[in-house]
Amino acid sequence: MDGPSFQPSGNETVNREGLAAETGRQNDKRKETLLEDTDIVKSAAPDMEPSSCQLAQVKTEQKASPKAQDAVKTPNLHVCGKCRYRAPSRSKLAVHMRKHTGERPYKCYQCDYSAARKGTLDQHMAKHAGEKPYKCDKCDYSAAIKRTLDQHMVRRHTGDKPYMCGQCGFRTADWSNLSVHMRTHTGEKPYKCDQCDYSAAQKGNLDQHMAKHTGDKPYTCGECGYRTAYRSNLTQHMRKHTGQKLYKCDQCDYSAVCKSSLDRHMAKHIGDKPYMCGECGYRTNYKSNLTVHMRKHTGERPYKCDQCDYSAAKKVKLDQHMTEHTGGKPYMCGKCGYRTAYSISLSEHMRKHTGERPYKCNQCDYSSAQKCNLDRHMAQHTGDKPYMCVECEYRTADRSNLSAHMKRKHTDENPYN
Structure with missing residues (x-):
């Protein structure tokens, strides 16, 4: 015997139709999303079709719950059409594309610096604030950027150089240094000057070159008014005020603000002076010193004043001369008000207040605040008369x-x- 037949009411019929319609809309939405993701791949790299496995993965992730989606990594379906870089999301691909477009939307409000990423700008802003939250646990060094601290640890304490050039054996602690080094083999110089034919393998070199065209010196010391076109020069200069001397001699107590000063000091321990003047017998540790010295014999004075006929064999002499035209003495001692036109004069003057005598004799207890005094003293030990x-x-x-x-x-x- 057949059971009683069921006749749906009007309300139930409407509910069923609504449920079916909603299900259809959800399926259409999933299809649209799938097609959209497929289009992204095609538009980024038109000649690269997504595989069936990749499309299946997208379907699976769309059906999965949010927790399941977090557990399964999204395939790198977003492909850069210029270099084939693959990104897990559209936003990451957009950030990557700034490398090709040169877009730097994050601007510093205190200088002309701009960045492609907000995190990079945040690191830059720490330099203005003077904040250096990353501390070395083996020395007094601190950094505003963690990556800089990591590089310091490798260079100064571990000595590890994991990145090696396969063509010449060059090794470095920094992957970016290896990338720049490889340009010495390829000859690539991607950074071009828009005012002349100059090109460079490193952006920092181009920035320094551009200062020759503009004459701009945007980096200023707040302590003494020193100005420079290069951020690295200002960083090094500030150590004169802070007293920070990162470069230490491993044979005596000498320490220096910059590596070049330490290198010059180390030559005193080695005692080698391979560069000799054939005219007068003058000897030096450095080829650059010999080049400058030879101008005494040749009469060459390559540094010309653009306001009068003065010329000099050394750039520092021209810089000193220029103050005669400007009358400026921008370098001032914060302790006694002494003013000078030359940064080196201020550095020497400050030693009167600190008592610092960085130039030490390696054969006796003599030390001096000025290098020229040490040079004269050393002649007593060596008997050398180079002049x-x-x-x-x-x-x-x-x-x-x-x-x-x-x-x-x-x-x-x-x-x-």
């Missing part, structure tokens, strides 16, 4: 003695009048 008169056989250990000799004996000028 020789080109007119006669006079030799001396002191450059100033040679200058006085030349004026007294070979010119009509008397230096003691």
Whole structure:
């Protein structure tokens, strides 16, 4: 016997139709999303079709719950059409594309710096604030950026250089350094000057070059007014005020603000002076010193004043001369008000307040606040007299003695009048 037949009421019929319609809309939405993701792949890399496995993965993730989606990593379906970089999301692909477009939407409100990522801008802002939250647990070094601390740890304490060039054996602690190094093999110079034919393998070199065109010196010391076109120069300069000396000699107590100063100091321990002047016998540890010295014999003065006929063999001499036109003495001692036109003069003056005598003799207890005094002292130990008169056989250990000799004996000028 058949049971009683069921006749749905009007309300139940409406509910069923509504449920079916809602299910259809959800299926259509999933299809649209799937097609949209497929289009992203095609638009980013038109010649690369997504595989059936990738599309199946998208379907699976769309059906999964949010927790399941977190548990399963999204495949890198978003592909850059320029370099084939693959990104897990559209937003990450958009950030990547800034490498090709040059877009840097995050701007510093205190200088001209801009960045492609907000995190990079945040790190930059820490330099203005003076904040250095990342501390080295083996020395007093601190950094505003964790990556900088990591590099410091490798370079100064572990000595590890895990990145190696396969063509010449060059090794480095920093992957980015290896990338730049490889350009020495490829000859690539991607950074171009828009005002001349100059190009560079590193952006920092291009930035320094551009300062020649603009004459701009945007980096200013708040302590003494020192200005420079290069951020690295300002960072190094600030150590004169803070007293921070990161570069330490492993054979004595000497320490220095910059690595080049330490390198010059280390030559005193080695005692080697391989560069010699063929005209007068002058010897030096550095090729650059010999180049400057030779100008005394050749008369070359490559540094020209653009306001008068003055020229100099050394850039520092031209810088000193320029203050005669400007009348400026931007470098001031914060303790006694002493002012000078030269940063090196301020550095030497500050030692009167600190008592610092960084130039130490490696054969006795003598030390000096000025390098020239140490050089004169060392001649007592070595007997060396590198400064020789080109007119006669006079030799001396002191450059100033040679200058006085030349004026007294070979010119009509008397230096003691």
